[in-house]
């Protein structure tokens with residue numbers, strides 16, 4: 681059985697968020713409606729990481745909401761339902777029942793139901809002196825699970841958020857569970873983006889023979905953290921199918937089941953894995969006998 685149920689049309693909404701949450705939601709809707717006007721048979725709208733707030737550790741609390749009762753969840757659900765479209769709702773700061781904050785991505789089906797919830801598993805804590813210092817863990821807690829789900833009428837997907845892409849395991853788990861698409865709402869920046877963004881998209885696609893969707897905020901001349909932009913779709917052979925610039929833009933792509941099936945059939949790495957020797961990577965015995 682194919683990982684995708686049919687040709688899947690996606691639209692990636694690359695816009696930037698400011699400090700006004702209502703304005704951010706209004707802009708998300710405007711971009712969604714424009715995408716649907718241009719491509720009325722869109723199957724999935726994809727939003728960027730932290731689309732309802734600035735991307736700043738000291739701001740997450742102010743924009744955080746409970747799920748499913750908060751206004752951003754309701755907004756995304758209505759967007760999906762009113763337009764009969766699936767929505768991968770970027771991410772936004774979640775206020776968990778445990779009182780902790782998470783960077784969380786929700787996916788909605790065409791009737792507005794939540795079909796997946798992913799809490800960013802790997803928090804973005806880096807320090808490149810003089811260039812980029814960021815410590816998500818100063819205000820967020822990490823999620824504790826990989827997210828793989830079935831989107832009715834579309835197929836099986838995996839979900840990660842931005843820095844999660846640096847860790848190949850999530851995409852590998854998703855592919856092993858049958859995913860044909862790995863989606864990462866993500867906000868790389870102008871330091872790490874040019875070096876790594878495309879390479880990670882291509883690497884995860886080739887490693888796992890699936891489509892990779894990366895959806896970034898646009899760069900915001902008035903903002904603090906400058907996102908890289910360059911939202912893109914990479915096919916299962918590692919080709920960049922479509923790529924945005926760094927401004928506000930919508931890009932479109934059509935994902936084809938036969939692209940996934942063909943490469944998996946021709947080069948069957950999925951069946952050739954040697955889990956007998958690396959079934960649990962962390963516990964894998966490393967031989968030093970040469």
Ligand SMILES: NC(=O)CCC(=O)C(=O)O
Nearest residue numbers: 804842843867868869872
């Ligand atoms: N929002 C993020 O997780 C940023 C990740 C990033 O820029 C990277 O280089 O990794």
